[in-house]
Amino acid sequence: AQKVTQAQTEISVVEKEDVTLDCVYETRDTTYYLFWYKQPPSGELVFLIRRNSFDEQNEISGRYSWNFQKSTSSFNFTITASQVVDSAVYFCALIPSNYQLIWGAGTKLIIKP
């Protein structure tokens, strides 16, 4: 079965705290792609990152970082020094070899001032 699990339905932290959003995926494919998208209250989905299954290097972009571990089938997302503007729903997604995009249920992140 191919699946994406975001076990955290909602996370609430105080501004400036670090926060990690978990994403665990299931696929038997050796070639696949993983994504993170952000959906702020305005509703429009914003692309954050794309990672292919052969590239396990962690990535950092400003306050955002991603930890891809094939051994645990996880692709976790960390926001350092969170800000109120980071409040949104964050989705993790998987494209397996059949190209049907599989989405996690999303994690609602609330950053309190």
Added chain:
Amino acid sequence: GAGVSQSPSNKVTEKGKDVELRCDPISGHTALYWYRQSLGQGLEFLIYFQGNSAPDKSGLPSDRFSAERTGGSVSTLTIQRTQQEDSAVYLCASSQDRDSRQYFGPGTRLTVT
């Protein structure tokens, strides 16, 4: 260049009527996706087009739903005999090819009364 556009932005219809939702993808993008997002929920995959053909229609919830894409560009999602449970935001996305990042439109909010 222009992003993905969708029309109408809002549609209120009476139960039992048919509706058509339109998506204009980014020029040159071969892949086009339709999703549905109910209030507070994640994304539900509906259908995927590669060019004008739809290799994956598995997400269409019933035979009242159909979609077409013409000229490798504009796509129309049609819902016949709308029901109240069809109320949701319908999102369209396009991508350069099947495993690239998806660019999302602003969505059409459908309300069935």
